[in-house]
Amino acid sequence: MSCAPACFPVNGCPALGVAPSSPASSLLSTMTATRRREAPGTLRKPALSSRGSAHRDKVTPFWSIFDRILCDCFCATRNPGGIVNMGIANNYLMEAELLDFFHRHLELHPSDLTYGTSLFGSTRLFRAFCKHYNSPAFSPIKPVTPDQLLTGPGCGSLLDQVFEHLADAHDGVLIAAPYYNGFEADLSCRSNVECVPVYSDMGDGTEAASFEGATALRGFEATQRAWLEQHPGQQIRAVVVCNPNNPVGRCYTRSALVEYGSFAEKHDLHLVFDEIYALSTFESHSDEQPTQPFISALSIDWAVEAGCHPARLHVLSSASKDFGLNGFRIGTFVSQNNEDLIRAMKATSKLYMVSSPADALFAAIIHDEGFHRDFVATNRARMAQAYDLVTRWCRHHSIGYTPTNAGHFVLVDLERFLPDQVDGHELAQEEREGALWAKALENKVSITPGSNYRHPHTGTFRLTFTLGRPALLEGLSRLEAALALLHWTAPDEVQVEMKGMEGEVPAAGDLEQAQWASMHRRPSISTSLVDAAAATHISAEARSRDSSTDSALSKVLAATEMLKNRPCAC
Amino acid sequence: MSCAPACFPVNGCPALGVAPSSPASSLLSTMTATRRREAPGTLRKPALSSRGSAHRDKVTPFWSIFDRILCDCFCATRNPGGIVNMGIANNYLMEAELLDFFHRHLELHPSDLTYGTSLFGSTRLFRAFCKHYNSPAFSPIKPVTPDQLLTGPGCGSLLDQVFEHLADAHDGVLIAAPYYNGFEADLSCRSNVECVPVYSDMGDGTEAASFEGATALRGFEATQRAWLEQHPGQQIRAVVVCNPNNPVGRCYTRSALVEYGSFAEKHDLHLVFDEIYALSTFESHSDEQPTQPFISALSIDWAVEAGCHPARLHVLSSASKDFGLNGFRIGTFVSQNNEDLIRAMKATSKLYMVSSPADALFAAIIHDEGFHRDFVATNRARMAQAYDLVTRWCRHHSIGYTPTNAGHFVLVDLERFLPDQVDGHELAQEEREGALWAKALENKVSITPGSNYRHPHTGTFRLTFTLGRPALLEGLSRLEAALALLHWTAPDEVQVEMKGMEGEVPAAGDLEQAQWASMHRRPSISTSLVDAAAATHISAEARSRDSSTDSALSKVLAATEMLKNRPCAC
Known part of the structure; x- marks a missing residue:
């Protein structure tokens, strides 16, 4: 099946309002462009309802960042410059077995x-x-x-x-x-x-x-x-x-x-x-x-x-x-x-x-009782393996975490990495998480600040670990870059195989690499996500504290504002 | 794939509140049974919100009739006693080609x-x-x-x-x-x-x-x-x-x-x-x-x-x-x-x-441009064929209809068949359509009264004709029974084949018969649908006009009431 469209270039981005002829090089230019459409002549533009207007106002240009996180997804072979998404609760650990099963069982x-x-x-x-x-x-x-x-x-x-x-x-x-x-x-x-x-x-x-x-x-x-x-x-x-x-x-x-x-x-x-x-x-080897x-x-x-x-x-x-x-x-x-x-x-x-x-x-x-039983067991074993890997990484870097035995994520304490100031401006407590979130995203890894979960401790972040091993290692490596930590080399480990699978099934992550290209045809992002978004949507507070719209402070404040109205909650 | 449940008898009916152990022989008994559950001891049963209560009250026991129309679907070989659904806009004409395509194209x-x-x-x-x-x-x-x-x-x-x-x-x-x-x-x-x-x-x-x-x-x-x-x-x-x-x-x-x-x-x-x-x-042969x-x-x-x-x-x-x-x-x-x-x-x-x-x-x-082109063309040709068949039937019986060239249905004038009275009681105008609708359903064919569409002319009904030929002929035959008309024998016709299909594809309707059994395991209805529903939900007006809850009048009035709040609109 070809996904090539018949009528417009493949680099249009629906969520961003990118018209087919627009250059997709910058979020900023496209956002500005869509606002320039004027009503023809003297005809009246109709209004939305009161509640419709309230819904409209929730959708800020920042939502486009979350859209980009989804559409510019990391793949070790096909899109190594894409974003590793450790910010939402997707479980990729069983994708090969699931796809294999589904392709044999559609009835x-x-x-x-x-x-x-x-x-x-x-x-x-x-x-x-x-x-x-x-x-x-x-x-x-x-x-x-x-x-x-x-x-x-x-x-x-x-x-x-x-x-x-x-x-x-x-x-x-x-x-x-x-x-x-x-x-x-x-x-x-x-x-x-x-x-x-x-x-x-x-x-x-x-x-x-x-x-x-x-x-x-x-x-x-x-x-x-x-x-x-x-x-x-x-x-x-x-x-x-x-x-x-x-x-x-x-x-x-x-x-x-x-x-x-x-x-x-x-x-x-x-x-x-x-x-x-x-x-x-799951039960891991962690004490x-x-x-x-x-x-x-x-x-x-x-x-x-x-x-x-x-x-x-x-x-x-x-x-x-x-x-x-x-x-x-x-x-x-x-x-x-x-x-x-x-x-x-x-x-x-x-x-x-x-x-x-x-x-x-x-x-x-x-x-399919056999598949179901083996699926659940294998998933749990792989979750434990991935949890072990991410918690070893935490311990290696002396990063505190909340031990878990369920779910796709772990809460980690990154308080000591929170910036205190940007461009000589002191950051408020709530702005410090936004600043670190933005820094991680600039390193092409998405994590979620605890403030999003109403976590009372500033500096806590939620990290999803149910990624295929290539993506998980890449994500941790990028986090090290964002946190200015030395690189940790993970020990080798053997992929947990699922019983009862017919034929060869690629390991989690491999299939993604093989099939990625036929789905993802958008260009990788050439400008900094956070730079572009921040420059187009600066909060009133940011403007009052800093007249420049592209200062680092403005970007942090804008990122903080966006996080208060985060559209992508998973 | 087996659809047999592991934990309860297959004759439970989810939409009706039929507990696994309940006899499924009668809508009446099961509806009454589910209401007998009492709150334990002195614990308080919690209320819904105001808007939740309003939603709850929309769902009368009569919705169960529409549920039964869906789940007790006619099939010439597997469920000949099922209901022919000419009341909703399903298009069955291309099902064989669609299923064949899908089973080869899941990616x-x-x-x-x-x-x-x-x-x-x-x-x-x-x-x-x-x-x-x-x-x-x-x-x-x-x-x-x-x-x-x-x-x-x-x-x-x-x-x-x-x-x-x-x-x-x-x-x-x-x-x-x-x-x-x-x-x-x-x-x-x-x-x-x-x-x-x-x-x-x-x-x-x-x-x-x-x-x-x-x-x-x-x-x-x-x-x-x-x-x-x-x-x-x-x-x-x-x-x-x-x-x-x-x-x-x-x-x-x-x-x-x-x-x-x-x-x-x-x-x-x-x-x-x-x-x-x-x-x-579509373009039919009708002048x-x-x-x-x-x-x-x-x-x-x-x-x-x-x-x-x-x-x-x-x-x-x-x-x-x-x-x-x-x-x-x-x-x-x-x-x-x-x-x-x-x-x-x-x-x-x-x-x-x-x-x-x-x-x-x-x-x-x-x-798939080839499949798409052939699909649309074949669908149109089969729609024309089915439209011709149903309008010939109308003309044979001198039933007026509104000529169409689009959609899955035709409006037919059944005014002359509307009952004037039931059990010696004169029916109001709005009740007459309900009475005929109930009569058709007792003959196991579902059609939709025009009052449902706010049609100003009482006696108009919408008939879906995009059924496989066996179901369409059976539906028309049952309508003849409901309307006390002599049986019309349809001329033979050749199924319009779709170009470019690989291998043998069953004609529309045949596949349904072959695969029906593995999906539909509910018993056929042993009591009259309308009888049972009417007996459990009589309108205030009906009660005031007739003290018996199982008179024909009460059933008609109840059917009329239900039609005002028809849940299944397609």
């Missing part, structure tokens, strides 16, 4: 071309998710049945709908900080629900105590009380619990989950569990790794154990993380005891249905 | 497993749609470029977003009646925008004049004025034009499109074109068929020809209709001169992204 049925086998989603997918949940990994106290779940194009879309139904506009939802940076976008974008971060009063929220028993709930009562006082007329309607936790990489103890249930009952709240990393736990296994909310008898009405309990999951299938857009929502919410979800989920080829391919994995 | 890339090649959608899909639009079928006055479009999981999802941005809650949008019944659901579900039907003051809106020049706009001024008077503080923000028109099956003349532009400029409105049937035009070809809004110089600011113009399309791929969930939105709206759409479209395998398969069609 579409006539009903896949039509509206399918049910008004509310695919019966095949409902059954696949039931099988997924009714397994030892989730151990539900009563079997999950198809009438208790709905599907949608990813957890983000499902969260968007769930909070339309659980909360009214401007209501609040409590979440222990640090938390997944996408919750704010998912809950606020259409449904206008506010995430209320709960900071532990005994640590930074990443230590074991924040995932154990009653201490996991410290800060919740006080935060709720304070928020309600500040928001008269509004309600706190729910608590979101991400287990295993993103970005911390820890699992909650059973007693912590039960405490959440008691809190929800006491305050008449819904309890929404994001279990998107349920199968992505420091936590040992708490994943316990699903489905496995708890909420009425008996927590004195909590089970209609409060809702669980989300997806194919995105545990199966490395972000691009398939398959998410699921389970509520075993709340028919009202299931019905409300039916009303909205018809707008956002799962695509049939993805459904067919994902169901094929679930129903 | 996933590593980036298809991840968040992909752009923050706002797949660059491959953007390019495919550009190629689609920059073709003679659309003939844009300037080439469509990737920065001018966004994608989403179907046009419904895109309309939902577009009207979030173009209108505020409770604003209105003008649409010439009769119109596609899904617009109301798409615009109101999340975005709370009201569709305002515009009735022509010179006919029923289906005749040629309603698609030509200034007469196409008759009724718009008066309707807008009246609506604004009735809705102080609200605005009319846009006009939606469906071209080719669903449900009429006609295309607008260039002068009619220009008149729409002038009207939009005069009243400061946006103009949203639904061109989802752009390639689904009566209209001759107006499809003219895309993209091919008009709005400023010059209509004195209309081109930023008012927006076009939607999808893979669903023209490529027979409803299940793939691929839609696209184009706005060539409104950067504000493109930016606003970027903010919301990230929640609802297109799935990568569908994207890869659809792009493969677009880029």
Whole structure:
């Protein structure tokens, strides 16, 4: 299949508003160019609605940086100058086996071309998710049945709908900080629900105590009380619990989950569990790794154990993380005891249905028990291997990190590398993370500042380690350059092979190199990403402190501003 | 691949709330059973939000009928007792060729497993749609470029977003009646925008004049004025034009499109074109068929020809209709001169992204120029053949119909078959369509009453004819039974073969029969659909007029009520 377009040069960049004839050499020139279009004659340009204008204003030119991070993806052989993306939670470790499996297992049925086998989603997918949940990994106290779940194009879309139904506009939802940076976008974008971060009063929220028993709930009562006082007329309607936790990489103890249930009952709240990393736990060779296994909310008898009405309990999951299938857009929502919410979800989920080829391919994995078993085991082994590599690197450089046993990432403490000033200007605390983020990106490696996750400790960054070994080593090497560290040479290691694969399957990362060129035809970036973006969008504060739009200070301030409204949360 | 579930009987029906252990013999018993779950002890059941409760209340037990229509699909060999669905716009005519093509052309890339090649959608899909639009079928006055479009999981999802941005809650949008019944659901579900039907003051809106020049706009001024008077503080923000028109099956003349532009400029409105049937035009052997070809809004110089600011113009399309791929969930939105709206759409479209395998398969069609050309031509020839068959049937039975040259359906006049009374009770006008709809469904054929499309003439129904020949003949035969007509024997005809197909491809309909069994494992319906649904959900009006819940009158009234809130609009 050729991806060459018939009608315009391949170097147009849709996200940036690059017209076919525009030179793609600079973000700056293209952004300016798109604004020069004038309305013809005396005709009136129509306005957007109030809410449409608010949506428009969220999309600053800085979003283009995140677009470039995705489209200018590092590949050791085909795009060695591309960006190593350690900033979003993609799991590349099983890509070769997945692609091999999918290319042998596409079996579409006539009903896949039509509206399918049910008004509310695919019966095949409902059954696949039931099988997924009714397994030892989730151990539900009563079997999950198809009438208790709905599907949608990813957890983000499902969260968007769930909070339309659980909360009214401007209501609040409590979440222990640090938390997944996408919750704010998912809950606020259409449904206008506010995430209320709960900071532990005994640590930074990443230590074991924040995932154990009653201490996991410290800060919740006080935060709720304070928020309600500040928001008269509004309600706190729910608590979101991400287990295993993103970005911390820890699992909650059973007693912590039960405490959440008691809190929800006491305050008449819904309890929404994001279990998107349920199968992505691993055991590494690191002595420091936590040992708490994943316990699903489905496995708890909420009425008996927590004195909590089970209609409060809702669980989300997806194919995105545990199966490395972000691009398939398959998410699921389970509520075993709340028919009202299931019905409300039916009303909205018809707008956002799962695509049939993805459904067919994902169901094929679930129903191929041998492949599924070997896939999960191999993925865990490779995650452990990659985690070991990245934590060895941290220890070698005396970089502190939060030990994890789940998720695709690790929180690292880069506080000592934060710049204090730029161009002789002192940086505010929040600007220092932006400055280091920008420095890493100038070295073509993307990492995510902890402030994005409402992490209370400035200087913490989240690093994704579930990259193929070539990309992971390159990313760490570039980070060394950004942090002015001497290069560490990783020990050789043997790729963990997956059992039962037919024929030769390339190692993770190799396939990417081989197939990259047919997909990625945009030119590599010739100007500094951060330079260009910063020069086009300087904050008011930056302008007041520095009249030059291309000073290093301005760039840092602009980068900081952008990070406050980060579009790409994964 | 086996679809047999591991953990529950295959006869569970997700949409109906059928628990695995429940007998599936009757809708009535299962609906009652799910309501008997009681909250344990003294724990409080949590409430939904106000808006969540409103969504919940939309989903009546009657939605289950539409679910059953989808899941109990007729197949001549495997499920001859299933329902022939002539009520929604699925195009089955090319399914064999599509499945054959897809099973040979799945080529996933590593980036298809991840968040992909752009923050706002797949660059491959953007390019495919550009190629689609920059073709003679659309003939844009300037080439469509990737920065001018966004994608989403179907046009419904895109309309939902577009009207979030173009209108505020409770604003209105003008649409010439009769119109596609899904617009109301798409615009109101999340975005709370009201569709305002515009009735022509010179006919029923289906005749040629309603698609030509200034007469196409008759009724718009008066309707807008009246609506604004009735809705102080609200605005009319846009006009939606469906071209080719669903449900009429006609295309607008260039002068009619220009008149729409002038009207939009005069009243400061946006103009949203639904061109989802752009390639689904055909020439039959019928003398009566209209001759107006499809003219895309993209091919008009709005400023010059209509004195209309081109930023008012927006076009939607999808893979669903023209490529027979409803299940793939691929839609696209184009706005060539409104950067504000493109930016606003970027903010919301990230929640609802297109799935990568569908994207890869659809792009493969677009880029295989030989397959694409032959596909479109063969589809048109088969549509013409099916249209001829259904209109011959109409003429044989002296059933009037609105001649069409586009779309998957034809409007037929069944007024003379409408019951006047049931059980000695006179039926109101609106109840008569419901009674005939229920009668057809009792004969296992689904058709759609014109009242669903705001058709002003009671007794009009929309019949989909793009079914494989076995299903189409069976559907017409069942309609004859429902209408008490003598059986008409269709003449033999030769299946139109598609050029360039490798090997033997089964005729449309045959493949469905061969593959049906592995997908559809639910039992066929043992009780009357309408009986069961009506008995569980009787309207207040029905109760006041008749105390028995299982009288024929009650069933008709309940069916009528359901049709007012029809969930399945396609």
